[in-house]
Amino acid sequence: MHYREYAPHPALAPYLACVWAARAPGGAHKHRVLPDNCVDILWQDGGQEGFAVGMMSSAILVASERPVRTLAVRFKPGMAGLFLATPLHVLTDQRAEIDQLWGRSDADRLADALWTSEAPERARLAIIERELLRRLRAARPDGGALVRQALALLDGSGGEVRVEALAARLGVSRQHLAAQFREHVGLPPKLYARICRFRRATAALDAGGAPDWAQLALECGYFDQSHLIHDFQQLAGSTPERFHFSNREAA
Template structure:
């Protein structure tokens, strides 16, 4: 198995966390539950097959999304098909980072996957073909960098209010009430929420809830024993009841069930069929 990551140069580095490349992974499970973190990814399958996801709303039907897909910002878990060994390359965006490239409000892809061909047409096809033609992993990363710069439909800048808010929200736990942060914007509460949804894909409140959930996962992933009340308080929950409610809403599992699973790794849980 080969896993590589790469942080692009400026100006992309202000919008992209990293590029990643995954080759030769064989999961012991045919499906994996993927937990939400509100992030957005582009995924390109370089093995010649389609990207398959499981439709939980339709009796577990396998849905094929072509050879490239955008995973919109999720606030609920979804299931990926891991039954076939594949080689994939992807882009993991920073919060709000995909907006200059998407050419549409980001909240329109909330909780969904969309084929890149449907979004970008021939540009998506060209990106995929060029990735197939490049030989080394480093060359693929360089090609992704060039393609994204070319794809940007507007200057690579973030709305000042969104930029300020994200800096505050990414401090965990959030030290001030959400209303205090929004009060410093100089724009109306309603207008800020609209802009934030357009660029990040989630409401500010939902984004902060997901950040707390991810902080919980970070704290327990390497732990041998867990005091759930201590974890809840450390991550900014008012009480254990709200913590459990959020955990179940985001993961489809209760905290104890998740922690007891030996088949888990960060944001992924194996599924036996």
């Protein structure tokens, strides 16, 4: 499977983690997508509608029956709402057709521009970026400054800041912080922090070697190994050992 990420247009860099393209081969197969604290919008060839994929609270299996080309953008946490103009909790663990979010006319115009030319994939991604830039110019301020401060603290700590301490540092109640996360992120702050720690653990496993599970748990911000195991079961649908083995087999 071909997969490649590109740096976004400089004006979109504060909002996008990347733009990306993929080509999946033909034949029935599935691949696992892990929660990554990001929202993506994907466009695929073959006449399908573009669609947004909200924040994920656990892994999903994506099935493919035919060759598929995908062009997509991945938003940084807390940034998708500027472009989708909807509270992000309505997209959590869901997908929404882009025509429902942007309107049929704009959705069709963009799809036609993406799939009726023979432009290279990076040039096609630039078409999406131009649409996002147009929407950014028309966007209203989203009032998410508090959430962005909270996200910076959570990401900077790798998910180790406790929600109570985070709310106190920001001078707000836990309830207010949770409501802001619901609207601007799509996940509760505690779950967001758990996924931060989980991503640290999966990245460490990807680095290779035979892991010391107890040491890995401590290094990734877990209280102990049992909490690491629990999060892998909840977020990846697998024990850490089985996850590590399957990743090595796929490499």
